[in-house]
Amino acid sequence: MKEELFVSGRNIPNIDPYLNIWHWQIPLYLFLGGLAAGILFFAGFYVVRGKADKMRTTVKIAPIIAPLALVIGLGALFWDLKHKLFFWQLYTTIRLDSPMSWGAWTLMAITPLSFIWVASYMKELIPGWDWKLEIVNKMEAWVIKQRVAFAWVMMILSIILGVYTGILLSAFNARPLWNTSILGPLFLVSGFSTGLASIIWMSKDEKERKKLGRIDLIFIIIEIFLIIHLFMGFRAGSETAIEAANLFLGGQFTVSFWVFVMVIGLIFPALFETLEIWGMHIPKWLPPVMILFGGFMFRFIMVEAGQITRYLY
Amino acid sequence: MRYAMAIDTKKCVGCGDCVVACQTENNVPHGYCRDWIVERVDGTYPSLSLELRSERCNHCDNSPCVRCCPTGASHIEEGGIVTVTHHKCIGCGACIQSCPYDARYSHPDGYVDKCTFCLHRVQKGQNTACVDVCPTKCLYFGDLDDPNSDVSLAIKDRAWKVLAPEAGTKPQLFFLT
Numbered sequence: 001m002k003e004e005l006f007v008s009g010r011n012i013p014n015i016d017p018y019l020n021i022w023h024w025q026i027p028l029y030l031f032l033g034g035l036a037a038g039i040l041f042f043a044g045f046y047v048v049r050g051k052a053d054k055m056r057t058t059v060k061i062a063p064i065i066a067p068l069a070l071v072i073g074l075g076a077l078f079w080d081l082k083h084k085l086f087f088w089q090l091y092t093t094i095r096l097d098s099p100m101s102w103g104a105w106t107l108m109a110i111t112p113l114s115f116i117w118v119a120s121y122m123k124e125l126i127p128g129w130d131w132k133l134e135i136v137n138k139m140e141a142w143v144i145k146q147r148v149a150f151a152w153v154m155m156i157l158s159i160i161l162g163v164y165t166g167i168l169l170s171a172f173n174a175r176p177l178w179n180t181s182i183l184g185p186l187f188l189v190s191g192f193s194t195g196l197a198s199i200i201w202m203s204k205d206e207k208e209r210k211k212l213g214r215i216d217l218i219f220i221i222i223e224i225f226l227i228i229h230l231f232m233g234f235r236a237g238s239e240t241a242i243e244a245a246n247l248f249l250g251g252q253f254t255v256s257f258w259v260f261v262m263v264i265g266l267i268f269p270a271l272f273e274t275l276e277i278w279g280m281h282i283p284k285w286l287p288p289v290m291i292l293f294g295g296f297m298f299r300f301i302m303v304e305a306g307q308i309t310r311y312l313y
Numbered sequence: 314m315r316y317a318m319a320i321d322t323k324k325c326v327g328c329g330d331c332v333v334a335c336q337t338e339n340n341v342p343h344g345y346c347r348d349w350i351v352e353r354v355d356g357t358y359p360s361l362s363l364e365l366r367s368e369r370c371n372h373c374d375n376s377p378c379v380r381c382c383p384t385g386a387s388h389i390e391e392g393g394i395v396t397v398t399h400h401k402c403i404g405c406g407a408c409i410q411s412c413p414y415d416a417r418y419s420h421p422d423g424y425v426d427k428c429t430f431c432l433h434r435v436q437k438g439q440n441t442a443c444v445d446v447c448p449t450k451c452l453y454f455g456d457l458d459d460p461n462s463d464v465s466l467a468i469k470d471r472a473w474k475v476l477a478p479e480a481g482t483k484p485q486l487f488f489l490t
Contacts, residue, residue, distance in 0.1 A: 010349035082404025083423035
Protein backbone atom coordinates (compact mmCIF):
# COMPACT_ATOMS: atom_id res chain seq x y z
CA MET A 1 0.00 0.00 0.00
CA LYS A 2 1.14 3.49 -0.76
CA GLU A 3 -0.82 6.37 0.59
CA GLU A 4 -0.05 10.06 0.66
CA LEU A 5 -2.00 12.62 2.61
CA PHE A 6 -1.63 16.34 2.83
CA VAL A 7 -1.92 17.10 6.50
CA SER A 8 -1.32 20.82 6.31
CA GLY A 9 -4.68 21.45 4.72
CA ARG A 10 -3.18 22.07 1.30
CA ASN A 11 -6.21 22.22 -0.95
CA ILE A 12 -5.21 24.67 -3.61
CA PRO A 13 -7.89 25.37 -6.22
CA ASN A 14 -7.19 23.62 -9.54
CA ILE A 15 -4.05 21.90 -8.23
CA ASP A 16 -5.25 19.50 -5.55
CA PRO A 17 -6.32 16.73 -5.70
CA TYR A 18 -5.08 16.92 -9.28
CA LEU A 19 -3.94 19.62 -11.62
CA ASN A 20 -6.71 21.22 -13.63
CA ILE A 21 -5.72 24.77 -14.51
CA TRP A 22 -6.37 24.57 -18.25
CA HIS A 23 -10.01 24.25 -19.14
CA TRP A 24 -11.91 24.43 -22.46
CA GLN A 25 -10.04 27.46 -23.78
CA ILE A 26 -6.76 25.68 -24.46
CA PRO A 27 -8.17 22.66 -26.39
CA LEU A 28 -10.44 25.01 -28.33
CA TYR A 29 -7.45 27.14 -29.26
CA LEU A 30 -5.35 24.06 -30.17
CA PHE A 31 -8.20 22.85 -32.37
CA LEU A 32 -8.75 26.18 -34.12
CA GLY A 33 -5.01 26.73 -34.53
CA GLY A 34 -4.60 23.33 -36.18
CA LEU A 35 -7.66 23.92 -38.36
CA ALA A 36 -6.37 27.30 -39.55
CA ALA A 37 -2.91 25.80 -40.15
CA GLY A 38 -4.46 23.08 -42.31
CA ILE A 39 -6.55 25.48 -44.39
CA LEU A 40 -3.69 27.93 -44.91
CA PHE A 41 -1.22 25.19 -45.79
CA PHE A 42 -3.36 23.79 -48.59
CA ALA A 43 -4.29 27.26 -49.86
CA GLY A 44 -0.58 28.02 -50.20
CA PHE A 45 0.19 24.55 -51.56
CA TYR A 46 -2.16 24.83 -54.53
CA VAL A 47 -1.02 28.34 -55.34
CA VAL A 48 2.60 27.17 -55.40
CA ARG A 49 1.54 24.33 -57.69
CA GLY A 50 -0.28 26.78 -59.94
CA LYS A 51 -3.69 25.23 -59.39
CA ALA A 52 -5.46 28.18 -57.78
CA ASP A 53 -8.29 28.15 -60.32
CA LYS A 54 -8.86 24.41 -60.23
CA MET A 55 -8.93 24.38 -56.42
CA ARG A 56 -11.10 27.44 -55.97
CA THR A 57 -12.55 26.66 -52.54
CA THR A 58 -9.19 25.55 -51.15
CA VAL A 59 -7.31 28.63 -52.28
CA LYS A 60 -9.90 31.38 -52.33
CA ILE A 61 -12.97 30.59 -50.24
CA ALA A 62 -12.04 28.32 -47.31
CA PRO A 63 -9.17 30.59 -46.15
CA ILE A 64 -11.88 33.00 -44.95
CA ILE A 65 -12.29 30.61 -42.01
CA ALA A 66 -8.59 30.80 -41.08
CA PRO A 67 -8.40 34.37 -39.74
CA LEU A 68 -11.71 33.86 -37.95
CA ALA A 69 -10.45 30.64 -36.35
CA LEU A 70 -7.19 32.31 -35.37
CA VAL A 71 -8.91 35.33 -33.84
CA ILE A 72 -11.40 33.18 -31.92
CA GLY A 73 -8.53 30.91 -30.82
CA LEU A 74 -6.46 33.85 -29.67
CA GLY A 75 -9.52 35.18 -27.88
CA ALA A 76 -9.79 31.85 -26.04
CA LEU A 77 -6.10 32.02 -25.12
CA PHE A 78 -6.53 35.56 -23.85
CA TRP A 79 -9.59 34.45 -21.88
CA ASP A 80 -7.51 31.76 -20.22
CA LEU A 81 -4.78 34.15 -19.03
CA LYS A 82 -5.12 34.92 -15.34
CA HIS A 83 -3.18 38.18 -15.63
CA LYS A 84 -4.87 39.43 -18.78
CA LEU A 85 -3.72 43.02 -18.86
CA PHE A 86 -0.12 41.88 -18.94
CA PHE A 87 -0.53 39.84 -22.13
CA TRP A 88 1.66 42.27 -24.09
CA GLN A 89 4.65 40.97 -22.13
CA LEU A 90 4.58 38.06 -24.61
CA TYR A 91 5.83 40.48 -27.23
CA THR A 92 8.57 42.16 -25.27
CA THR A 93 10.64 38.97 -25.14
CA ILE A 94 11.71 36.20 -27.45
CA ARG A 95 12.42 33.04 -25.52
CA LEU A 96 13.53 30.19 -27.75
CA ASP A 97 13.36 27.67 -24.90
CA SER A 98 9.65 28.32 -24.44
CA PRO A 99 7.30 26.81 -27.04
CA MET A 100 4.62 29.21 -25.85
CA SER A 101 6.86 32.14 -26.73
CA TRP A 102 7.57 31.05 -30.26
CA GLY A 103 3.94 30.06 -30.66
CA ALA A 104 2.97 33.61 -29.74
CA TRP A 105 5.37 35.01 -32.33
CA THR A 106 4.21 32.54 -35.00
CA LEU A 107 0.64 33.65 -34.39
CA MET A 108 1.78 37.24 -34.53
CA ALA A 109 3.05 36.54 -38.07
CA ILE A 110 0.47 34.12 -39.46
CA THR A 111 -2.67 35.92 -38.26
CA PRO A 112 -2.11 39.13 -40.27
CA LEU A 113 -0.89 37.01 -43.16
CA SER A 114 -4.17 35.11 -43.19
CA PHE A 115 -6.09 38.40 -43.29
CA ILE A 116 -3.93 39.64 -46.18
CA TRP A 117 -4.47 36.38 -48.05
CA VAL A 118 -8.25 36.61 -47.75
CA ALA A 119 -8.24 40.32 -48.63
CA SER A 120 -6.22 39.67 -51.78
CA TYR A 121 -9.04 37.50 -53.15
CA MET A 122 -11.90 39.82 -52.26
CA LYS A 123 -12.13 41.36 -55.73
CA GLU A 124 -12.21 37.91 -57.31
CA LEU A 125 -14.88 36.60 -54.99
CA ILE A 126 -17.12 39.66 -54.73
CA PRO A 127 -17.59 41.45 -58.04
CA GLY A 128 -17.48 45.19 -57.68
CA TRP A 129 -15.51 45.10 -54.44
CA ASP A 130 -13.58 48.32 -53.98
CA TRP A 131 -11.15 49.09 -51.17
CA LYS A 132 -11.91 52.81 -51.60
CA LEU A 133 -8.39 53.75 -50.55
CA GLU A 134 -5.78 54.05 -53.27
CA ILE A 135 -2.98 52.86 -51.00
CA VAL A 136 -4.89 49.66 -50.17
CA ASN A 137 -5.51 49.02 -53.87
CA LYS A 138 -1.80 49.47 -54.53
CA MET A 139 -0.89 47.12 -51.68
CA GLU A 140 -3.38 44.58 -52.95
CA ALA A 141 -1.82 44.68 -56.42
CA TRP A 142 1.60 44.10 -54.85
CA VAL A 143 0.33 41.16 -52.76
CA ILE A 144 -1.24 39.56 -55.83
CA LYS A 145 2.07 39.93 -57.67
CA GLN A 146 3.93 38.32 -54.77
CA ARG A 147 1.34 35.64 -54.16
CA VAL A 148 3.65 32.66 -54.64
CA ALA A 149 6.12 34.11 -52.16
CA PHE A 150 3.26 34.69 -49.71
CA ALA A 151 2.13 31.12 -50.29
CA TRP A 152 5.57 29.76 -49.39
CA VAL A 153 5.77 31.81 -46.20
CA MET A 154 2.25 30.79 -45.28
CA MET A 155 3.00 27.10 -45.82
CA ILE A 156 6.09 27.24 -43.64
CA LEU A 157 4.34 29.21 -40.90
CA SER A 158 1.33 26.89 -40.98
CA ILE A 159 3.57 23.85 -40.46
CA ILE A 160 5.19 25.60 -37.51
CA LEU A 161 1.75 26.53 -36.15
CA GLY A 162 0.45 22.98 -36.58
CA VAL A 163 3.48 21.41 -34.91
CA TYR A 164 3.41 24.02 -32.16
CA THR A 165 -0.12 23.05 -31.11
CA GLY A 166 1.37 19.65 -30.18
CA ILE A 167 4.75 20.80 -28.93
CA LEU A 168 3.07 23.23 -26.55
CA LEU A 169 1.94 20.16 -24.61
CA SER A 170 4.85 17.82 -25.29
CA ALA A 171 7.35 20.27 -23.81
CA PHE A 172 5.93 19.66 -20.34
CA ASN A 173 8.14 16.98 -18.93
CA ALA A 174 6.10 16.96 -15.72
CA ARG A 175 2.97 15.58 -17.47
CA PRO A 176 3.86 12.09 -18.75
CA LEU A 177 0.90 11.87 -21.15
CA TRP A 178 2.09 14.97 -22.98
CA ASN A 179 5.80 14.43 -22.76
CA THR A 180 6.26 12.55 -26.01
CA SER A 181 7.72 13.85 -29.24
CA ILE A 182 4.93 12.19 -31.22
CA LEU A 183 2.52 14.90 -30.11
CA GLY A 184 4.06 17.48 -32.50
CA PRO A 185 3.56 15.47 -35.72
CA LEU A 186 0.31 14.01 -34.41
CA PHE A 187 -1.27 17.40 -33.80
CA LEU A 188 0.09 18.64 -37.12
CA VAL A 189 -1.47 15.77 -39.05
CA SER A 190 -4.71 16.02 -37.10
CA GLY A 191 -4.85 19.80 -37.65
CA PHE A 192 -4.26 19.41 -41.38
CA SER A 193 -6.95 16.74 -41.48
CA THR A 194 -9.49 19.05 -39.79
CA GLY A 195 -8.47 21.84 -42.18
CA LEU A 196 -9.06 19.55 -45.14
CA ALA A 197 -12.37 18.43 -43.68
CA SER A 198 -13.65 21.99 -43.51
CA ILE A 199 -12.57 22.69 -47.11
CA ILE A 200 -14.28 19.48 -48.29
CA TRP A 201 -17.42 20.53 -46.43
CA MET A 202 -17.41 23.94 -48.12
CA SER A 203 -16.48 22.86 -51.62
CA LYS A 204 -19.15 22.43 -54.26
CA ASP A 205 -16.74 21.14 -56.88
CA GLU A 206 -16.90 17.36 -57.08
CA LYS A 207 -13.36 17.03 -58.47
CA GLU A 208 -11.85 19.22 -55.77
CA ARG A 209 -13.68 17.34 -53.04
CA LYS A 210 -12.55 13.96 -54.34
CA LYS A 211 -8.94 15.09 -54.55
CA LEU A 212 -8.97 16.52 -51.04
CA GLY A 213 -10.87 13.47 -49.76
CA ARG A 214 -8.05 11.23 -50.93
CA ILE A 215 -5.42 13.40 -49.24
CA ASP A 216 -7.51 13.52 -46.08
CA LEU A 217 -7.74 9.74 -46.08
CA ILE A 218 -3.94 9.55 -46.12
CA PHE A 219 -3.77 12.01 -43.22
CA ILE A 220 -6.30 9.99 -41.23
CA ILE A 221 -4.31 6.79 -41.78
CA ILE A 222 -1.10 8.55 -40.69
CA GLU A 223 -2.94 9.87 -37.64
CA ILE A 224 -4.18 6.42 -36.65
CA PHE A 225 -0.65 5.09 -37.13
CA LEU A 226 0.78 7.86 -34.92
CA ILE A 227 -1.82 7.21 -32.20
CA ILE A 228 -0.96 3.50 -32.18
CA HIS A 229 2.69 4.50 -32.01
CA LEU A 230 1.91 6.87 -29.13
CA PHE A 231 0.41 4.07 -27.05
CA MET A 232 3.17 1.64 -27.96
CA GLY A 233 5.66 4.21 -26.74
CA PHE A 234 3.81 4.67 -23.48
CA ARG A 235 3.43 0.94 -22.87
CA ALA A 236 7.15 0.47 -23.39
CA GLY A 237 7.97 3.41 -21.14
CA SER A 238 8.38 4.12 -17.46
CA GLU A 239 5.68 3.48 -14.88
CA THR A 240 4.46 7.07 -15.18
CA ALA A 241 4.04 6.63 -18.94
CA ILE A 242 2.22 3.32 -18.50
CA GLU A 243 -0.12 4.95 -15.98
CA ALA A 244 -0.72 7.77 -18.45
CA ALA A 245 -1.61 5.31 -21.22
CA ASN A 246 -3.86 3.40 -18.85
CA LEU A 247 -6.17 6.41 -18.66
CA PHE A 248 -7.13 5.45 -22.23
CA LEU A 249 -6.74 1.70 -21.88
CA GLY A 250 -9.26 0.93 -19.18
CA GLY A 251 -9.09 4.16 -17.20
CA GLN A 252 -11.50 7.06 -17.02
CA PHE A 253 -10.93 8.38 -20.57
CA THR A 254 -11.24 5.01 -22.31
CA VAL A 255 -14.80 5.35 -23.57
CA SER A 256 -14.57 9.00 -24.58
CA PHE A 257 -11.27 8.51 -26.41
CA TRP A 258 -12.11 5.34 -28.30
CA VAL A 259 -15.67 6.31 -29.16
CA PHE A 260 -15.35 10.03 -29.90
CA VAL A 261 -11.80 10.22 -31.24
CA MET A 262 -10.99 6.85 -32.77
CA VAL A 263 -14.34 5.56 -33.99
CA ILE A 264 -16.36 8.72 -34.73
CA GLY A 265 -13.42 10.98 -35.52
CA LEU A 266 -11.11 8.70 -37.49
CA ILE A 267 -12.29 5.18 -38.38
CA PHE A 268 -15.81 6.04 -39.59
CA PRO A 269 -14.79 9.06 -41.66
CA ALA A 270 -11.96 7.01 -43.19
CA LEU A 271 -14.46 4.30 -44.04
CA PHE A 272 -16.93 6.80 -45.52
CA GLU A 273 -14.25 8.51 -47.57
CA THR A 274 -13.12 5.13 -48.93
CA LEU A 275 -16.71 4.22 -49.84
CA GLU A 276 -17.05 7.59 -51.53
CA ILE A 277 -13.96 6.93 -53.63
CA TRP A 278 -15.53 3.61 -54.62
CA GLY A 279 -18.54 5.52 -55.89
CA MET A 280 -21.01 5.09 -53.07
CA HIS A 281 -23.13 8.09 -52.18
CA ILE A 282 -22.29 9.48 -48.74
CA PRO A 283 -23.79 12.76 -47.49
CA LYS A 284 -21.14 15.37 -48.23
CA TRP A 285 -21.24 16.89 -44.75
CA LEU A 286 -20.94 13.62 -42.82
CA PRO A 287 -17.21 12.76 -42.92
CA PRO A 288 -16.08 16.39 -42.39
CA VAL A 289 -18.40 16.89 -39.41
CA MET A 290 -17.15 13.66 -37.85
CA ILE A 291 -13.52 14.62 -38.43
CA LEU A 292 -14.02 18.08 -36.94
CA PHE A 293 -15.84 16.64 -33.93
CA GLY A 294 -13.14 13.99 -33.43
CA GLY A 295 -10.38 16.57 -33.80
CA PHE A 296 -11.89 18.77 -31.13
CA MET A 297 -12.55 15.88 -28.77
CA PHE A 298 -8.98 14.65 -29.25
CA ARG A 299 -7.55 17.94 -28.05
CA PHE A 300 -10.08 18.28 -25.27
CA ILE A 301 -9.37 14.79 -23.93
CA MET A 302 -5.59 15.15 -24.27
CA VAL A 303 -5.57 18.42 -22.32
CA GLU A 304 -7.88 17.09 -19.61
CA ALA A 305 -6.14 13.73 -19.24
CA GLY A 306 -2.60 15.12 -19.46
CA GLN A 307 -3.17 17.28 -16.42
CA ILE A 308 -4.07 14.24 -14.33
CA THR A 309 -0.82 12.47 -15.14
CA ARG A 310 2.21 13.21 -12.98
CA TYR A 311 5.39 11.83 -11.52
CA LEU A 312 4.89 9.25 -8.83
CA TYR A 313 7.10 9.87 -5.86
CA MET B 314 26.51 30.29 -4.37
CA ARG B 315 23.82 27.61 -4.39
CA TYR B 316 20.98 27.92 -1.89
CA ALA B 317 19.40 24.65 -0.84
CA MET B 318 17.34 23.12 1.93
CA ALA B 319 17.50 19.82 3.74
CA ILE B 320 14.48 18.34 5.52
CA ASP B 321 14.97 15.68 8.16
CA THR B 322 12.03 13.34 7.66
CA LYS B 323 12.91 11.55 10.91
CA LYS B 324 12.60 14.71 12.97
CA CYS B 325 9.59 16.27 11.28
CA VAL B 326 6.39 15.76 13.26
CA GLY B 327 4.10 17.29 10.64
CA CYS B 328 2.96 20.10 12.94
CA GLY B 329 2.48 22.52 10.05
CA ASP B 330 4.27 25.42 11.75
CA CYS B 331 6.38 25.91 8.61
CA VAL B 332 3.20 26.28 6.58
CA VAL B 333 1.70 28.88 8.89
CA ALA B 334 5.00 30.76 9.21
CA CYS B 335 5.28 30.96 5.45
CA GLN B 336 1.69 32.11 5.02
CA THR B 337 2.22 34.84 7.59
CA GLU B 338 5.67 35.93 6.45
CA ASN B 339 4.78 36.05 2.76
CA ASN B 340 1.19 37.23 3.04
CA VAL B 341 -0.03 34.13 1.20
CA PRO B 342 -3.74 34.51 0.35
CA HIS B 343 -6.25 32.57 2.39
CA GLY B 344 -6.77 29.04 1.05
CA TYR B 345 -3.34 28.80 -0.55
CA CYS B 346 0.09 27.77 0.65
CA ARG B 347 3.64 27.87 -0.63
CA ASP B 348 4.77 24.93 1.48
CA TRP B 349 2.86 21.96 2.78
CA ILE B 350 3.26 18.67 4.63
CA VAL B 351 2.97 15.28 2.99
CA GLU B 352 2.35 12.27 5.18
CA ARG B 353 3.34 9.16 3.32
CA VAL B 354 2.51 5.67 4.51
CA ASP B 355 4.17 2.66 2.91
CA GLY B 356 3.58 -1.02 3.51
CA THR B 357 0.75 -3.25 4.70
CA TYR B 358 -0.59 -3.39 8.25
CA PRO B 359 0.98 -4.17 10.68
CA SER B 360 4.27 -3.51 8.97
CA LEU B 361 3.90 0.13 8.03
CA SER B 362 6.36 2.96 7.71
CA LEU B 363 5.56 6.64 7.89
CA GLU B 364 7.42 9.51 6.32
CA LEU B 365 6.62 13.15 6.99
CA ARG B 366 7.83 15.64 4.43
CA SER B 367 7.69 19.40 4.55
CA GLU B 368 7.56 20.21 0.81
CA ARG B 369 7.89 23.39 -1.22
CA CYS B 370 9.39 24.60 -4.50
CA ASN B 371 12.55 22.61 -5.19
CA HIS B 372 14.37 25.60 -6.72
CA CYS B 373 15.63 23.21 -9.37
CA ASP B 374 19.02 23.74 -10.90
CA ASN B 375 17.54 22.68 -14.24
CA SER B 376 14.17 24.36 -13.81
CA PRO B 377 11.47 23.56 -16.40
CA CYS B 378 9.28 26.39 -15.09
CA VAL B 379 11.92 28.95 -16.02
CA ARG B 380 12.52 27.36 -19.41
CA CYS B 381 8.88 27.28 -20.47
CA CYS B 382 7.94 30.77 -19.26
CA PRO B 383 7.09 32.78 -22.39
CA THR B 384 7.73 36.19 -20.87
CA GLY B 385 10.75 35.59 -18.67
CA ALA B 386 8.70 36.27 -15.53
CA SER B 387 9.98 33.01 -14.02
CA HIS B 388 13.68 33.39 -13.59
CA ILE B 389 16.61 32.37 -11.43
CA GLU B 390 17.97 34.83 -8.91
CA GLU B 391 21.51 34.87 -7.67
CA GLY B 392 22.11 31.80 -5.57
CA GLY B 393 19.80 29.67 -7.71
CA ILE B 394 16.54 30.81 -6.13
CA VAL B 395 13.67 30.52 -8.62
CA THR B 396 11.25 33.44 -8.44
CA VAL B 397 8.42 35.03 -10.41
CA THR B 398 8.35 38.71 -11.32
CA HIS B 399 4.68 39.53 -10.76
CA HIS B 400 4.37 42.36 -13.27
CA LYS B 401 5.87 40.23 -16.03
CA CYS B 402 3.68 37.16 -15.41
CA ILE B 403 0.67 36.80 -17.72
CA GLY B 404 -0.82 33.88 -15.78
CA CYS B 405 -0.70 31.47 -18.73
CA GLY B 406 -0.11 28.51 -16.43
CA ALA B 407 2.75 27.01 -18.45
CA CYS B 408 5.04 26.96 -15.41
CA ILE B 409 2.34 25.30 -13.30
CA GLN B 410 2.03 22.57 -15.94
CA SER B 411 5.78 22.14 -16.14
CA CYS B 412 6.46 21.67 -12.42
CA PRO B 413 6.74 17.99 -11.44
CA TYR B 414 6.20 19.00 -7.81
CA ASP B 415 3.02 21.05 -8.30
CA ALA B 416 4.74 23.74 -6.28
CA ARG B 417 3.17 26.70 -8.07
CA TYR B 418 -0.32 28.11 -7.89
CA SER B 419 -2.24 30.89 -9.51
CA HIS B 420 -2.48 33.78 -7.05
CA PRO B 421 -5.99 35.33 -6.88
CA ASP B 422 -4.42 38.55 -8.19
CA GLY B 423 -3.56 36.76 -11.46
CA TYR B 424 0.13 36.07 -11.34
CA VAL B 425 1.71 32.74 -10.51
CA ASP B 426 3.14 32.44 -7.03
CA LYS B 427 5.32 30.00 -5.12
CA CYS B 428 8.01 29.59 -2.47
CA THR B 429 10.84 32.10 -2.89
CA PHE B 430 13.09 30.58 -0.21
CA CYS B 431 12.16 33.84 1.56
CA LEU B 432 14.49 35.74 -0.75
CA HIS B 433 13.81 39.01 1.08
CA ARG B 434 15.10 37.47 4.32
CA VAL B 435 17.94 35.53 2.75
CA GLN B 436 19.28 38.72 1.16
CA LYS B 437 19.59 40.12 4.67
CA GLY B 438 21.52 37.06 5.77
CA GLN B 439 18.56 35.53 7.62
CA ASN B 440 17.08 32.07 7.38
CA THR B 441 13.77 31.36 5.68
CA ALA B 442 10.68 31.78 7.88
CA CYS B 443 9.90 28.06 7.85
CA VAL B 444 13.39 27.16 9.04
CA ASP B 445 13.32 29.70 11.83
CA VAL B 446 9.97 28.59 13.18
CA CYS B 447 10.41 24.79 13.01
CA PRO B 448 10.01 23.46 16.59
CA THR B 449 11.94 20.24 15.95
CA LYS B 450 14.70 21.99 13.97
CA CYS B 451 14.24 19.56 11.14
CA LEU B 452 14.79 22.12 8.38
CA TYR B 453 18.26 23.22 7.33
CA PHE B 454 18.93 26.04 4.91
CA GLY B 455 22.07 27.53 3.46
CA ASP B 456 24.66 27.62 0.72
CA LEU B 457 25.66 24.25 -0.70
CA ASP B 458 28.92 25.72 -1.96
CA ASP B 459 29.88 26.50 1.63
CA PRO B 460 30.94 23.21 3.29
CA ASN B 461 30.17 24.67 6.72
CA SER B 462 26.65 25.86 5.99
CA ASP B 463 23.76 24.22 7.85
CA VAL B 464 22.52 22.46 4.75
CA SER B 465 25.95 21.16 3.72
CA LEU B 466 26.56 19.78 7.21
CA ALA B 467 23.07 18.26 7.33
CA ILE B 468 23.51 16.19 4.19
CA LYS B 469 27.16 15.37 4.79
CA ASP B 470 26.78 12.27 6.93
CA ARG B 471 23.17 11.32 6.30
CA ALA B 472 21.39 9.37 3.60
CA TRP B 473 19.15 11.63 1.56
CA LYS B 474 16.92 11.60 -1.46
CA VAL B 475 15.40 14.15 -3.80
CA LEU B 476 11.87 13.94 -5.17
CA ALA B 477 11.30 12.67 -8.73
CA PRO B 478 14.99 12.64 -9.68
CA GLU B 479 13.94 11.01 -12.97
CA ALA B 480 12.37 14.31 -13.98
CA GLY B 481 15.92 15.56 -14.45
CA THR B 482 15.27 18.89 -12.77
CA LYS B 483 18.15 18.66 -10.29
CA PRO B 484 16.07 19.71 -7.28
CA GLN B 485 17.70 21.55 -4.39
CA LEU B 486 15.50 20.11 -1.64
CA PHE B 487 17.16 17.19 0.11
CA PHE B 488 15.09 14.85 2.23
CA LEU B 489 17.16 13.13 4.93
CA THR B 490 15.94 9.57 5.26
